[in-house]
Amino acid sequence: MTDLLIIGGGAAGLYCSSLLPEAAVIERGESCGRKLLLTGGGRCNYTHASSVPELLEHYHGSLPFIRKVLYSHTPEDIINRFRKLGIKEKDEDGKIFPETESSHDILSALLKHNPKIILGKVVDVERRGDYFQIKTEDSEYSARKILIATGGNAYPQTGSDGLGYHIARKLGHSIKPQHPALAAIALTPSLGESEGVSTYITLKKGRKCVSGMAVITRKGISGPAAENFSHLLNGKEEIEISFSDADMKAIRRDQGSMLVKNALPLPVRLSYALIGELADRKAANLSKKEENTITECLSRHKFMAAPIASSAMSTAGGVSTDEINPATMESRIVPGLYFAGDIIDVDADCGGYSLTWAFATAAIAAKSMKQ
Numbered sequence: 001m002t003d004l005l006i007i008g009g010g011a012a013g014l015y016c017s018s019l020l021p022e023a024a025v026i027e028r029g030e031s032c033g034r035k036l037l038l039t040g041g042g043r044c045n046y047t048h049a050s051s052v053p054e055l056l057e058h059y060h061g062s063l064p065f066i067r068k069v070l071y072s073h074t075p076e077d078i079i080n081r082f083r084k085l086g087i088k089e090k091d092e093d094g095k096i097f098p099e100t101e102s103s104h105d106i107l108s109a110l111l112k113h114n115p116k117i118i119l120g121k122v123v124d125v126e127r128r129g130d131y132f133q134i135k136t137e138d139s140e141y142s143a144r145k146i147l148i149a150t151g152g153n154a155y156p157q158t159g160s161d162g163l164g165y166h167i168a169r170k171l172g173h174s175i176k177p178q179h180p181a182l183a184a185i186a187l188t189p190s191l192g193e194s195e196g197v198s199t200y201i202t203l204k205k206g207r208k209c210v211s212g213m214a215v216i217t218r219k220g221i222s223g224p225a226a227e228n229f230s231h232l233l234n235g236k237e238e239i240e241i242s243f244s245d246a247d248m249k250a251i252r253r254d255q256g257s258m259l260v261k262n263a264l265p266l267p268v269r270l271s272y273a274l275i276g277e278l279a280d281r282k283a284a285n286l287s288k289k290e291e292n293t294i295t296e297c298l299s300r301h302k303f304m305a306a307p308i309a310s311s312a313m314s315t316a317g318g319v320s321t322d323e324i325n326p327a328t329m330e331s332r333i334v335p336g337l338y339f340a341g342d343i344i345d346v347d348a349d350c351g352g353y354s355l356t357w358a359f360a361t362a363a364i365a366a367k368s369m370k371q
C-alpha cells in the first residue's frame with residue numbers, strides 16, 4: 001500500500017511530485033516528461049508573466065474555476081518554485097523560458113528530488129472502501145489518495161492518448177467531448193500557392209474572433225492565430241478570415257497608376273492566392289464591382305476550416321470542472337481522487353498558459369493531498 005500515488009509523469013504529475021516527494025509516480029512511457037521536452041520548440045515556455053486578470057483572457061472553460069486556480073498558484077509562484085529548483089528565468093515579452101533555453105533543464109529540475117517512479121501503464125482504477133486499487137498491465141498497487149495527471153489526447157506519441165478520460169469516467173466523472181486545441185487549421189480552398197508566407201490575420205467564427213500572426217501552409221494555416229482559434233472549431237465549419245482592411249477606394253484614388261498587387265499591403269504571392277488575376281490590374285482601372293470583390297476577398301474571405309488533429313498541442317474538453325473542487329483539485333464525487341493538467345476541461349492560448357495550468361493545478365493538488 002502506497003499512501004499517495006500520481007498517475008502520469010508529465011508536466012503536472014512531476015510538478016506535483018516535486019512538492020510531494022513522499023508520493024510515487026506511475027508513468028506508462030519509458031521515461032517521464034516526453035511532452036515537456038518538446039515544449040516551446042525545446043526551449044520550454046513554462047509560464048507567462050502576467051497579472052491574473054490578464055492571464056484569464058487566455059483560458060477557455062469555467063472562468064470562476066480557472067480564476068480560483070490561478071490566484072492560488074500564480075506565474076510568480078511558478079517562477080519562484082523553479083528558482084528554488086535551480087532554474088533562472090528569461091522573459092521574452094512576458095513568455096518565461098529557462099535562461100538556458102533548455103526544456104531538459106526544466107525536466108531535470110522537476111526530477112531533482114529523485115521521485116519514486118514506477119514504469120507501467122495504468123489500465124484500471126477502482127475505489128475500494130477508503131483506498132484505490134490501481135491496475136497496470138502487469139501489476140497492482142493500492143493507495144489512499146491518487147492524482148490523475150495523464151494529460152489529454154494531444155501528441156499521443158508522448159503517452160497522453162486519452163486513457164485517463166476512461167479511468168475518470170469509470171470512477172463516476174462526466175467527461176466533456178474533446179476536440180483539438182492549439183492546432184494548425186486546414187482550409188478549403190487552401191492557399192497552398194502562397195505556402196510559407198507569414199502574415200497578420202483575423203479569424204472569425206460568428207461573434208468570436210482571434211487575431212495574430214499566421215503562416216500559410218500547403219493545407220491551410222499554422223502559427224499563433226491558427227493555434228489560438230482552433231479550439232473554437234467543431235469539426236469542419238465555415239469561417240471568415242480578414243487578411244487586410246485596405247481601403248480600395250483610397251488605393252484607386254491615391255495609387256491608381258500602380259498594379260493592385262503592388263499597392264496592397266500584402267505579400268504578392270498571397271494577393272494572387274486571394275484575388276487571382278485582379279492582382280495584375282491597374283488600380284485606377286478597377287470597376288466598382290471589382291473593387292468590392294477585392295475588399296470582400298481581403299477582409300471577409302470565406303473558407304471551410306477544420307483543426308488538424310495531428311498537430312494539436314492541447315485538448316479542449318475533458319473532466320468537467322463542475323465535479324472538481326478548485327480549492328483542492330479533489331473530486332467532488334470520489335474523496336481522495338485528484339486531477340491536474342490537460343485532463344481537466346480547460347484549455348488555453350499559446351504563450352506558456354497551458355504549462356501554467358498544469359503547474360498551478362498540480363501545486364493545489366499537492367498541498368491538499370499532503371493533508
Ligand SMILES: Cc1cc2nc3c(=O)[nH]c(=O)nc-3n(C[C@H](O)[C@H](O)[C@H](O)COP(=O)(O)OP(=O)(O)OC[C@H]3O[C@@H](n4cnc5c(N)ncnc54)[C@H](O)[C@@H]3O)c2cc1C
Pocket residue numbers: 007008009010011012013026027028029032033034035036038039040041044045046047120121122123149150151152154155158159160161163164312313314340341342343351352353354355356358
Ligand atoms: C509540441 C508541443 C509544444 C508545447 N509547447 C508548450 C509551451 O511552450 N508552453 C506551454 O505552456 N505549453 C506547451 N505545450 C502544452 C503542454 O505541453 C501541455 O499542456 C502539458 O504538457 C500538459 O501537462 P500534463 O501533465 O497534463 O500532460 P502530459 O504532459 O501530456 O503528461 C501526461 C503523462 O501521463 C502519462 N500517462 C498517460 N496515460 C497514462 C496511463 N494510463 N498510465 C500511466 N501514465 C500515463 C503520459 O505518458 C505522460 O507522461 C506544448 C505541447 C506540445 C505537444
